[in-house]
Amino acid sequence: MPETEPVESAPQNPSGVQSPSDGQSTPVVPSPASTVSPAAAQGAAALAIRGLVKRFGDKVAVGGIDLDVPTGSFYGLVGPNGAGKTTTLSMATGLLRPDAGQIWLHGVDVWQNLVEAKRLVGVLSDGVRLFDRLTGEQLVTYSGLLTGMDRATVDERVSDLLALLDLESAGGTLVVDYSAGMTKKIALACAMVHAPKVLVLDEPFESVDPVSAANIRDILKSYVGSGGTVIVSSHAMDLVQRMCDHVAVIAAGRVLAAGTVDEVRGGSTLEDRFVELVGGRHHAEGPEWLRIS
Numbered sequence: 001m002p003e004t005e006p007v008e009s010a011p012q013n014p015s016g017v018q019s020p021s022d023g024q025s026t027p028v029v030p031s032p033a034s035t036v037s038p039a040a041a042q043g044a045a046a047l048a049i050r051g052l053v054k055r056f057g058d059k060v061a062v063g064g065i066d067l068d069v070p071t072g073s074f075y076g077l078v079g080p081n082g083a084g085k086t087t088t089l090s091m092a093t094g095l096l097r098p099d100a101g102q103i104w105l106h107g108v109d110v111w112q113n114l115v116e117a118k119r120l121v122g123v124l125s126d127g128v129r130l131f132d133r134l135t136g137e138q139l140v141t142y143s144g145l146l147t148g149m150d151r152a153t154v155d156e157r158v159s160d161l162l163a164l165l166d167l168e169s170a171g172g173t174l175v176v177d178y179s180a181g182m183t184k185k186i187a188l189a190c191a192m193v194h195a196p197k198v199l200v201l202d203e204p205f206e207s208v209d210p211v212s213a214a215n216i217r218d219i220l221k222s223y224v225g226s227g228g229t230v231i232v233s234s235h236a237m238d239l240v241q242r243m244c245d246h247v248a249v250i251a252a253g254r255v256l257a258a259g260t261v262d263e264v265r266g267g268s269t270l271e272d273r274f275v276e277l278v279g280g281r282h283h284a285e286g287p288e289w290l291r292i293s
């Protein structure tokens, strides 16, 4: 793992977009928390994070992250295994209490106003258990009712979502009997049913077949087109490059680069840029015993 120190701090930017400050193609390391006022952090950002820290015992999972996700952006969060993506997103969506730092969703301080913040966001978490003894239709229905919507509206949305996600025929099946991809899709429906302003999706395409993935991408694009904000964490660099307009590269609990996809990749592919930033590529041929001939 290479040194993860930021190269340079970007100036305060009320638009919430981190952009290169020095004319170089390399974006974009966020400013220290102390230089950014809460007003600027709240500004136009759908999600603003300042000085976020989380430790598990001696392990620093998130070591002081600052991030601005502009409203209406399709924002990718990429990083190697164990980089701190899930921990960051869990704190940003009110699921995990930070040790330090502040988070705003559309100007609402998440940890000061948890209920209000949770209304603004739909979350697809990686690996979180669902109430899988319900049918898919029941699960989405209860997710909607829990947000306070009336039954008629929920019913209409549930049938729309099941159709959109090709789950109509599986609506009456228990979620425990779903495949991994179907489970992912029903969890996505639960995240979307209350029409949140921000969707936070941890690995949304993992295990999802290509046709369903294309359908989901279309749904998300149209959601973004209508003013919603999508934040996805993913290991699929080509997908992030094609789908997202902004990206942040996280490693060892720090932001290494953030900005528009074009700024971050700076002329090469996002995958090459990622490997360059994060390091850790092994060029060895592998152990002797693994050579078959």
Ligand SMILES: Nc1ncnc2c1ncn2[C@@H]1O[C@H](COP(=O)(O)OP(=O)(O)OP(=O)(O)O)[C@@H](O)[C@H]1O
Binding pocket: 056, 059, 060, 061, 079, 080, 081, 082, 083, 084, 085, 086, 087, 088
């Ligand atoms: N509940 C926990 N208890 C102890 N350590 C944890 C816990 N959750 C996360 N960690 C540690 O924090 C670090 C960041 O984990 P996190 O799951 O946020 O990474 P990630 O970027 O989402 O990884 P991946 O891409 O593999 O899903 C890892 O070192 C992980 O082992």
